[in-house]
Amino acid sequence: MARVSNKPKSSARTTETSLSIVDAIRDLDGATMNELSEYIGLAPSTIHRHLVTLREHKYVTQEDGIYRIGFQFLTVGGYAQRKTTAYPMIKEKVDSLAAETGERAQFIVEEHGERVYLYTEVGQSAVQTGAHIGKRGVLHTSAAGKAILANMSRERFDETIATRGLEQVSENTITTREELAEECERIRERGYAFNRQETTDGVHAVGAAVTDSDGEVIGALSVSGPAHRVKGARLTEELPERVLSAVNELELYIEHSVHT
Structure with a gap:
């Protein structure tokens, strides 16, 4: 009850x-x-x-x-979605990533220490994972979520962990602050994050944060797919390159929009 x-x-x-x-x-x-x-x-x-x-x-x-x-909730949610910075370009890039990779692509934002799916699209070979627009979840278990955490200030990072905790969603989930902090340092160094079956068994993902001209995080792009297909060089080289390319284009668009 x-x-x-x-x-x-x-x-x-x-x-x-x-x-x-x-x-x-x-x-x-x-x-x-x-x-x-x-x-x-x-x-x-x-x-x-x-x-x-x-x-x-x-x-x-x-x-x-x-x-x-x-559907009034959809009316209100659609308004919030469209008011997100650069939403038309975000949608375009997610659609392109899904078509190019054949996998599921998504853009998430952070709200109240959680990840929220702002927009998602599936490619020709994508598997159903239950992700949908508006779905919420913890940040530390997803590639996009960890990319956002890695770009937070230390104070905001600690506040988020203290408030939301580090729930173990799968046997691969990071559950200590120290391990997560080390992972975020690696993410900052290479520019993107991995999710190796940390949210859902059998699913891998690559994600990278999108920031504005002031370095503030707007959200994160990611591509996910079955672990048996998203592995090796595809996981560590091909998909990161595609995601980073889309992120760079998004950030250039945002910067140009601000100064025009």
């Missing part, structure tokens, strides 16, 4: 409840009012009041007694 968490007194309880209902609808992949009541631990009458408001604002739909997430 999911319950509304105990937030500081400054947190608006009504908003907290509405968001908990939205999360529950997502977790349950659609639910009746009674199912939501049981899952969250609130009275059906309370759930109903929130659902009425969420429906009025198109964040929730209802059909045959089943409540589902509404």
Whole structure:
């Protein structure tokens, strides 16, 4: 059973409840009012009041007694996506990487110490990994995420690790600050990061951070594929070269856009 968490007194309880209902609808992949009541631990009458408001604002739909997430979230998310610096060029580069490599390509951004998939595309030979636009995850298990961590200030790096922790997602996941710091130093030296089955068994990836003219990280590009195919020189030479080339073009575009 999911319950509304105990937030500081400054947190608006009504908003907290509405968001908990939205999360529950997502977790349950659609639910009746009674199912939501049981899952969250609130009275059906309370759930109903929130659902009425969420429906009025198109964040929730209802059909045959089943409540589902509404496309209003897509409207808002699409706005956030398009407002990201250089998004049209990011999309172009991800599409190109997917077509050139035949694998899955993606661009992630960091928010609240997590990685968020801003845009992803699959090539002809790509395997399904469950990655999709808007999906969140920890930074330290992915190539793109580690590339972002490597370009953070030491203070921001330590804050992120302290807040998010170093969850072990697979047997290859880095789980200590010291090991992660050493890995980030290697990433800074070569300019790109590897993910060797650290997120998903059987999947390798290469990623590199994209920064603006002030050196601030905007996000990171990466290409991922099955370990039996993304290995050897393809993993350590070909894909890094392609990813870095795309990153360089993106950064030049961003710098040019700022000064025009």
